[in-house]
Amino acid sequence: MSISYRNMLAFIRVAESATFAEAAEKLHLTQPALSSAIKKMEEQLGGKLFSRSTRRVTLTPEGHTLLPTARRLVNEWDETYHDMQNLFAMQQGKLTIAAMPSFAESKLPALLNDYHRQFSNIRLRVLDVVMEATIENVLQGNAEIGFTFEPEVHDGLIFTPLFTDEFVAVMYPGHTLASEYMISWHELLRYPFIAMNRGSAVRRWTEHVAQDIGQLNIIAETGQLGSVGQFIAQGMGISVVPAICQSQMENRGLKCRAIKDNPLKKSVGMVRSQRTGLSVAAEEFWRLCERAYQ
Structure with missing residues (x-):
């Protein structure tokens, strides 16, 4: 049975406190609820983590061994939680785009500039490659969105036209x-x-x-x-x-x-993989491009 984040945090707070009452106050828990959480964790691990006395609570040798690992795990989860919130809130992240050079030089800069003004914390990467490589990069997952002429074969791709190009x-x-x-x-x-x-x-x-x-x-x-x-x-x-x-x-x-x-007239547009969804950052850029060419 896995140990919950809540119980791991309870263990750390008790280790940092002189008494269960002090730790319970830090955690905004009742003392019985905290004691129950520690008892459950000890049962899961198979031994005592604290030595209890009327005046103080101290770590056992096994508790001392666990403490640095527990702190690392809780810190990593807190950072991951924060990072994911930022990703979904578009506060950070990255977006990789593939584009044939003609589009990358003529049309893409203005689109990326509009996007960057709205989402300045998203790091942008552009793969400036020929049409065939643009499609391949999207299919292989190296880029979320590609800008290219309409592929002759749509297998595994979703294509959205933006405009018609007359050579x-x-x-x-x-x-x-x-x-x-x-x-x-x-x-x-x-x-x-x-x-x-x-x-x-x-x-x-x-x-x-x-x-x-x-x-x-x-x-x-x-x-x-x-x-x-x-x-x-x-x-x-x-x-x-x-x-x-x-x-x-x-x-x-x-x-x-x-x-x-x-x-000789060909449709130019965006491609994305049919097999995988877009990230939040890519979804926003896709919609921005659709609006730009409506």
Whole structure:
């Protein structure tokens, strides 16, 4: 039979007092109730913890052995109780988020700033990784919430859309197409193309649209949309990227143009694990993001 927190605390207070009456007063108990609690604890442990006299109560050798452990256990429980209250009251805690770099750079900072203003004691961690790794981090429990394009397979995930992204064409300022207001896919296929790595969702979507028109002239591929922009800035070619990358590309001095009759539109949103619930901190952030895009 386990010893209750109440009885453990009673033992400590008696050990710190000269008499049962003094300890009972500290605990706001009657003396008979305190004596009963100590007696029950002694019965559970199998021996006396105190030597009693008419004037004083003192610890037995066994009681002396138990006292430091009892204090440690009670202190640990008090700290745990306090920490849990703080977690549920959002007074402390941490929140790990995974986000594809395009979202992490363009949309996430404002959302996190709003959240931090409300819950400044929550420590934030952002895993800035590609779409596929964002989904994997959520499935593996490394992040509670992920920001990504809608997964092609929803197994084990809950996806909530936030907005629709229409991909745009990107080129360096001196490119022939940079003077155009809007560009067709037929025009895009005439020029050297910088692509995402084979196997990535963006590469697969781009090739799927292009195959009905012609063939991409891929001269280089990379794993990050930021690197795509760097290659374009060197004048190596053009590309098609999500519109949420537009400010990132324009900050590099590149030109972004809308694509005529563009079928390449994808939903961007939040993912969470279907198998586990969100922490209080994550639940609040999830609701904040939903409100932001209502």
